[in-house]
Amino acid sequence: MAHAKTHKCFAKECQRDIPNSKLLCIDHWKIVPEALRDRLCEQWKYGLAWRCHPTPEYTQAAVDIRAVIESKEAPRRAAAVANSPLLTGGAA
Ligand SMILES: [Zn+2]
Numbered sequence: 001m002a003h004a005k006t007h008k009c010f011a012k013e014c015q016r017d018i019p020n021s022k023l024l025c026i027d028h029w030k031i032v033p034e035a036l037r038d039r040l041c042e043q044w045k046y047g048l049a050w051r052c053h054p055t056p057e058y059t060q061a062a063v064d065i066r067a068v069i070e071s072k073e074a075p076r077r078a079a080a081v082a083n084s085p086l087l088t089g090g091a092a
Contacts, residue, residue, distance in 0.1 A: 005019060005020055006018060006019055006020065007020055009024050009025040009028055010023045010024050010028075010062060010065070010066060011024055011025070011028040011066060011069045011070075011073075012066060012069070012070055012073075014028060023040065023062055023065070024065070024069075028069055031068075031069060031072055032065050032068060032069065033068065036061065036064060036065055036068060039057075039061045040058065040061040040062065040065060043055050043057045043058035043061055044058060046058075
């Protein structure tokens with residue numbers, strides 16, 4: 001068998017396998033603001049497709065994207081915990 005052509009989604013705590021040509025699974029990609037996606041795609045072409053290694057700008061865009069996803073998901077996770085029956089005494 002050929003070596004793996006997939007890796008884990010770059011978003012924190014996401015275990016989904018995705019192709020090596022993608023940074024994020026489709027669900028996480030969808031919540032990234034368009035400006036940030038464009039920035040990443042531009043750097044992808046410039047660094048990886050042409051030079052076969054990521055530019056510092058690509059790496060920075062990826063880090064920014066991860067921070068954006070985390071900031072969008074953290075309140076949702078906190079809300080899920082706050083609504084847990086364990087914390088509200090189980091009174092539904
Ligand atoms: Zn993901």
